[in-house]
Amino acid sequence: MWIWQQKNWPNFTWQEAELAALLRDVRFNQGVLLGKVSAQGENEQQAMLDTLLANIIHSSAIEGEKLNAFSVRSSLANKLGVTEDKPYPTSEQTDGLAEIMLDAVNNLDTELTLERILDWHRLLFPEGYTMFNPVEGGKLRGEAPMQVVSGRIDRPVIHFEAPARAQLDNELEQFIHWFNQSRDDVALDPLIRAAITHLWFVTIHPMDDGNGRITRLLTDLALAQAEKQSVRFYAMSVSILAKRKSYYEILEQTQKGAMDVTAWLVWFLETLNHTFCDVLAEIEQTVSKTNFWRRIDQTQLTPEQMKVLNRMLDGDFDMGINASQYAKVAKVSRPTATRHLTLLVKLGCLNKTEAGGRSTRYVVSV
Secondary structure, three states: OOHHHOOOOOOOEOOHHHHHHHHHHHHHHHHHHHHHHHHOHHHHHHHHHHHHHHHHHHHHHHOOOOOOHHHHHHHHHHHHOOOOOOOOOOOHHHHHHHHHHHHHHHOOOOOOOHHHHHHHHHHHOOOOOOOOOOOOOOOOOOOOOOEEEEEEOOEEEEEEEOOOHHHHHHHHHHHHHHHHHHOOOOOOOHHHHHHHHHHHHHHHOOOOOOHHHHHHHHHHHHHHHHHOOHHHHOOHHHHHHHOHHHHHHHHHHHHOOOOEOHHHHHHHHHHHHHHHHHHHHHHHHHHHHHHHHHHOOHHHOOHHHHHHHHHHHOOOOOOOEOHHHHHHHHOOOHHHHHHHHHHHHHOOOEEEOOOOHHHOOEEEOO
16 A cells, blocks of 8 residues: 555654654754855855756756756856856756756745646756657646556566556645645644655656656755745755665655655655755865965965865865875976975975874865
């Protein structure tokens, strides 16, 4: 019995006591991220472009589709009014992807309707999208059973089966009504609402293809409604792609279970928290890098030295760099590398570790 066949569907339940500590942790990191983002005012538009690009690229990659990142970036830049030094040719598909991403994170007060969802789908699958994918954009699936299947043709393994087409219209009407009404439900935590949005829509599976990407757009919309701004500065799809195997496993487990979806909510919140922590670490690294260069007299450095220092500041060589590694990165001889490193220590850019001889390593001076 699939979850949508349960008599209480779609009245999801969960164990609040099991989620309380995790939810507090996620909320804390969410608040820290909002504060950090607000402090980065001058870089806000560029950061938003980078994040939305990552969201689009990784959401498609979850489904096994590889996009041209340069083309998507140029489409986003055009929509955001950002001038690029070297714009890349865009396509109808990349322009559509940029449009639906911005609609999901910007138009928070626009009511969700079936027409809006189908418009996203139409932009996701423009006419002539690919000769190998006969999906017609902007239309619900047909009468054939919607199943997720793997294994041999003669011994298929059915991982999931969606509700029949005959009940799909009613399922969508119920979901859309809930999505619009639940936004003002003070008893429902907004992050829990985002997780339920994700599970519910992907379970309905209303289209022939693109259900996962539409699901993640709806999740982004729910998160944006909950936060007003920070969803523009983190890409949950990046973390989902990194945990793709467990993502499909927890969905299958939940869709084969009863109405208690606590396990799914734990997975969702842990993944969201991981996303927040990754972005906070990136911000901290950027701030640290900026502060480093502010106190260094760059006129005393060669291009090779600056190249190596930037690599180290970006997180390469976590254990420090030795003369051989420096020579390889800077493309200089080993004696020159040693002289460069000695000068960088003198200028206060690097610190020399206690180990001597060939074990000597150098770390960034913070």
